[in-house]
Amino acid sequence: MTQYAFYFDGTRCTGCKTCEMACKDFKDLDLGFAYRKVYEVTTGETTRDAEGIIATSCVSYPFSMSCNHCDDPACVKVCPTTAMHKDPETGLVSVDTAKCIGCGYCHMACPYNAPKVDRSKGHSVKCDGCADRVAAGEKPVCVEACPARALDFGTVEEMSALGRIADVAPLPDPAYTTPNLYIKPSEDALPFGAPNGKVVNPLEVE
């Protein structure tokens, strides 16, 4: 088996969302659905004193993420019908739409906000790692779209050589599901679990 993985370079990402939109075009996703999303973490203060002098401790960074095709995917664990499954050849996690009953357990279980139930289709939908493109020797659309060259995709051996396992806020402890996401964090990146490492753009990623 070859386990595939994503790589995210937080020092290059500018939060532009080209990855998200390229995916939405390729996968023909409508409003309310995005398989890759860009999260903004911002914390600190910018204040002005009585003399009008500004001081700032503001820290802000973007984080682009799709499904992380985890080694131990929470969505697969909770799926009552085995619709959510991990491909034995590639390690990519996807939905067997014939089996999916749209119960939404996967959506609730995933710590990475990846699967979502499309009520009009009656089943769960999510990033499949562009499995067909990958099979044809290409990379996922999001990776090839990035104007800042912040994304990559390949075998877990290749991607883990580029960076470390995703262990920064707003993500959870990687020990939970062992995501196949390797990263080079930006200077600002806070560790996972940091109480101030909250997502501040919920409207854009829900």
Added chain:
Amino acid sequence: MSELMPNVSRRSFVKTTGALGALAAVGGTVAATGSVFGKGTPQAHAEAEEKVTWGHCAINCPGRCSLKFHVKDDEVAWVETYTSKDADFDEVQPRACLRGRTYRRWLADPNRVNYPMKRVGKRGEGKFEQISWDEAIDTIASELRRIIDAYGNEAVYIPYATGVSSSTARSLPRFMTCLGGYLGSYGDYSAAQLEMITPFTLGSKGFNGSTLNAAEDAQLILAFGTSPTETRQGGAVSHYDWVHLRERAKGKIVYIDPRLNDSAMGRSAEWLPINPGTDAALCSAIAHELIVNEQIDKEFLDTYCVGFDDTTMPESAKGQNKSYKDYIMGTGYDMEEKTPEWAAPITGISADRIRALAEEVGTAKPLYVVQGWGPQRRSNGELNSWSIMMLPLLTGQFGLPGTNTGEREGSYSISVQTIPAGTNPVKAKIPVFLFTDAIDHGTEMTALNAGVQGADKLNVNIKCMLNYAGNCLTNQHGDINHAHDILADESKCEFIVVWETVFTDSAKYADILLPDLFRFEQVSQIGTGGDHAYMISGQPCTTPKFERKTLYDSLTLLAAKMGVEEEFTEGKTQEDWIKELYEKTRAKDSELPTYEEAMEMGVYTRKNPKGCTIAMEAFRKDPVANALDTPSGKVEIYSEQLAEIAATWELDGDDALISPIPVYTHGFDELDIPTEEFPLRCSGFHYRGRTHSSWGGVELLKEANPQEAWINPVDAEERDIVQGDTIRVKNAFGEIELLAKVTPRVVPGTVCISQGAWHNADMSGDRVDKGGCINTLTTHRPSPLAKGNPQHSNICEVVKA
């Protein structure tokens, strides 16, 4: 670039995974791409018919990025770009941005204009009725003829527009020249103030700075009011160039901005927050410290510049304490010493921090100073942007490797020749921002009171406008409510034609609305660049749908009707022109591929053979042989020309300042001084979801990039506003409604609102703009010298809706 699946539709591939997927899995990547899906291989399935065409984005970003259309059954299936899966970080790839990747949605937008339309309601009401092309052409021809006969050609105006750039996009000026001319214009809404001030100080070629990659060698990079990753988002212009620079830069970057903009994200410590419009105060205080600490390069200033101190002042101003140094040290202009303590309350930056920054500026070699077009898009924009240019001069970090002039970054571009407009017989020109004045009271506008060029005054008001792919009639102009009142009065501008792809706010003011084709729905070509250059040559992705026509074809019909077809077309189709223009370009640039090769390859890239471009390099090497075209041949820190203008022009208030040296002024009283009623400043910025107003109607982009006002938690709390609240922002000009982004990424006392959202108000009712367009809050009063748009100079109050 990726040509792995050139003839296979993604959708058919997905549908036929049983057959093809199995082959791919069995054969592996090589077999799958080489023999099964490769070029010239028989299709595995009839459904797999897919055409791939190249096109370019044409919006004035100016990325003009590559678009690779996957087309099936004459419909766009999805939009790719020039990319490859294993591109080296240094490889030039004009990858489309998020907006380019949504073109399929815009192509099929429910608000797309499909047929010629005539207005049936009141102007601006947005009520139209479908008509035939014959009727549209007949109406335009007769109205144009009537207006030219009654008022003369000077009554016809072509408004500034940013919707389409290509080698044949500017066909309208050519058409109007064939008919005897039109009222000309100068400037733009992007950088009018900076474009105007630059020739006075750096000469006519001074506007383009060094390329961004020149800053790799700099010890310090000062970025004033600029967010390269947001303003030009493509994969081979400033976005990518900036990301590349951040990674390669040897020195540190300081972002001087009221907003922790997206370019600084992830490196927040480099953000130096400043009150908007006060860059000149900061630069003056830095200049003070450089002088006091003897960190100026006096030899450079004496050799290359005039007006730093009395040594190099021109005779007319010598011995009168009018030099820049006199201004800084408190012995000149306003007799106030520009100490850090003076600048601190203005800028919001502490005196200590200013001193520390001045020390860094004084010692950094090389020093790369760059500004965006934010500092200049203000009521004090000419002087604010000019002051930034002083730092490279004072330190002598000018024209050398690793430096920049303080202008916005330049580019290495392939410039493809554009369709010739001919010589306009009408000589008068107005600043683009004053077209509503020229409709309302053009005959009162003169060279001295309104910057009319080519004539002492206007002879006639604007009576007709031909608006191609532009949303400056209202949405992108200053003070939308005022613009509406002028445009809605049909006795003023009597006839308006608009060419558009979608129903924009400006399109609502058309008397005749014509359905346009995107440049990727027709043959088109464009060249551009960032650190490195590229050119895109495109073929139509689909056949024209409904009754849409190219601008060129619609003008050809109109020219035929008005008896000037031969003059307009010279017997050529648009493609004939594109080919001819390209051949002329190629005659001067023999490296370029043939026309046929260019069309076949779609995307042509070229690295800057010098690696990077250094602004003013030749002048620095030999200031005599390569003298500037300023009156002195040198950099003018004191401009006699400006002194003359300041003495003779009729300005519209004591707060309108034209100065022969770069000084700090707060700008217009009513725009730049917060009041009890409007205690907050309000500044615009460029947003990833739009280029100006383009894409402002695409729902997918609106969802991912909501229209928000950035407000500091301190200001929000005082108003009981929390993240995500719907709020109203209002001032003397109008009121808008949008969401609150409560964030420490903006300084207290200032609200930032991205420009270009689509105006959406009941103009016969309360006029509250539910679209959140900042121009409902901006003025139409022009900046003093350029008569440019001061759209970042605003004050406001914010309340919970």
